[in-house]
Amino acid sequence: MTTAVQARTLKTRARLTEAARDVISETGYAAMRVEEVVRRAGVAKGTFFAHFRDKDALMDQLIGERINAIMDDMEQLPPPSSIPALVNALTPLMRFMTCERYVFEIILRHSGAAEKKEVGPIAMTFGRFIEILSPWMKTSHLRQDGSPGMLAEGVQAFMINAMALSFCALHNDTPLEGRLQPYLELWLLPQGKN
Amino acid sequence: MTTAVQARTLKTRARLTEAARDVISETGYAAMRVEEVVRRAGVAKGTFFAHFRDKDALMDQLIGERINAIMDDMEQLPPPSSIPALVNALTPLMRFMTCERYVFEIILRHSGAAEKKEVGPIAMTFGRFIEILSPWMKTSHLRQDGSPGMLAEGVQAFMINAMALSFCALHNDTPLEGRLQPYLELWLLPQGKN
DNA sequence: AATTTTTATTGACCGCGGTCATTTTTCAGT
DNA sequence: ACTGAAAAATGACCGCGGTCAATAAAAATT
Incomplete structure (x- = not known):
């Protein structure tokens, strides 16, 4: 079996x-x-x-590589020791994801793949995000009555919610981070009894 | 000031x-x-x-009226007395919102309006949803350390998350409701200490 | 009833994503 | 080097959402 893909192909793709x-x-x-x-x-x-x-496939690739670059930085961070620190750690990612409404829509559209075979770059970053976040959830000052994975997925859900609101005229007076923080406190540091 | 809009206009729009x-x-x-x-x-x-x-504006209207019809029913329900009951109450809405991937995308796209003037039918239903849900959050068996509004928005965020996953090959083995319930339990009935 | 003004309708046209039969280039076998 | 097969590139073409100057219909003014 010889070179299935020609050098010309790679060059053309790179030019594109x-x-x-x-x-x-x-x-x-x-x-x-x-x-x-x-x-x-x-x-x-x-x-x-x-x-x-x-x-969309090209967008998936280009946006996916940007997200991965941001997550590379995020991965270097020590586990945040407070909710504000957590919000800070998440801010660069949210900033990029909301840099354009169109970008946010692409991300949502590709966040889950319909077919296992076509799990693209963006969908991969969603898995990677949970893997970065989960260890952070094990910190002792956070609630421990849920698996780290579930807590991480909750953080993801609240992030998406906060980002979606940033495109909404009724809510975009508050900055992104300010909108996220109270929800994460309620999610990760429940205070009261039921 | 006379009839600004002609009868003909209404007829044409109705036909469309x-x-x-x-x-x-x-x-x-x-x-x-x-x-x-x-x-x-x-x-x-x-x-x-x-x-x-x-x-999209037509879709906004047609999908919005369907959502409103479902919420009319939801509004008649007594406040759910358990998480499974809550999930049951939310199921018809989630069923419709995920009846087609395209429908879910339209809903996400219109969930927040960019301009206050252009708050469309779907965006209105998101506000209405919170207003229906908030009173339910005051039930004594749920956590009381957050405002009903915030708890309701959290439920909304988890619903969207669960619905998004239903289009994902890696997760769509579990039914929608089953995916939502554990998160709502963790959100509305936190057990442990931090 | 005739004329002007406002409002609604028309359909040829455009932009842009995406397709596919045809042509060109590359490579393997002789 | 020559030849036939496989891979890559081409560009005319299509589908469909959306625009706009021109036209028709309705309402207001005389």
């Missing part, structure tokens, strides 16, 4: 992603047009779709 | 929404085409966009 990154850095994600990308890459339109299933 | 409802009942939401709707309504394509800002 590079062109896409350029366009995005100039105009943002939402304004990216496939026709502009292929024009800059110097290839025909059909070539794009020979390399990416659709426009 | 009725045609849309027909198409959807036959083929589902995702397969609905504006061109098919105007064809059945017997009007030109441009007329559609004189009545609805875009295709």
